Amino acid sequence: VANLKTKWLGHHIHYCELTTSTNELAKRLAGEGCEDGLVVIAEEQNSGKGRLSRGWFSPFARGVWFSVVLKPPFMPQEASKCTLLAAIAVVKAVNKYKGVQASIKWPNDVLLDGKKLVGILTEMSAEFGRINYIVIGTGINVNVPKEMVPEELRATAVSLADVAREPISRVELLADVLGYMEELYEKVLHEGFKPVLEEWKKYSSTLGQQVKVIAPDQTYFGEAVDIDEDGLLMVKREDGRIEKVIAGDVSIRPA
Ligand code: ADP
Known part of the structure; x- marks a missing residue:
């Protein structure tokens, strides 16, 4: 990934043109013992996943569809907070584009102009009260033209390119998100979740509603x-x- 400035996150990348779901693939690789910080990227998912068995529409080369494998030392019940961490990372990265002011809808969506720009799905494998690994899947709609969006999503989905007043490089966007993710994750490792939860509140559109x-x-x-x-x-x-x-x-x- 060009422009990647992380110390370890995403230094190993598993890239594919098409997969069912990057979370499924990442979980398989994690089960086979892949390293901490592996990133799985697909140009297209034909069975992308949302929460509660919902789907995520992920057409070829139109988004940043990826999953991160982490092996954190904290308790299984803390894993769900990684969704919040990922949401902050994405919001910080997309808000650098001119004209873009995204916010977080609790717990796992990033909204732009009240519509869904990003979906995040965190899954975990734990045993004997310890986390084996977590997989954080993130789907960012970068440039999904309206006519390509399935009818039932047209009113609720948005792409970064619909709003940003400058060109978007998917690779740079991914590098930026991974940079913020690593920074936030390391903060959690050193200081716990508290500062990250406080930062989350700044980007939340849910609080006060x-x-x-x-x-x-x-x-x-x-x-x-x-x-x-x-x-x-x-x-x-x-x-x-x-x-x-x-x-x-x-x-x-x-x-
Ligand atoms: P919820 O918002 O109810 O928590 P999820 O976060 O699990 O749902 O996301 C899945 C839902 O998002 C799907 O049921 C669908 O309505 C919607 N969706 C699917 N693909 C996209 C997409 N590319 N962009 C925006 N919304 C989508």
């Missing part, structure tokens, strides 16, 4: 007031009770 929480067992409205030290969203319900929302089980919709 009225939200509708759709959980498997209940649906309710409230105000997203904060995230706690585990990265859970704290929602203040109309009766004043605070609910902590776990990323895995819910969809948040603006109320």
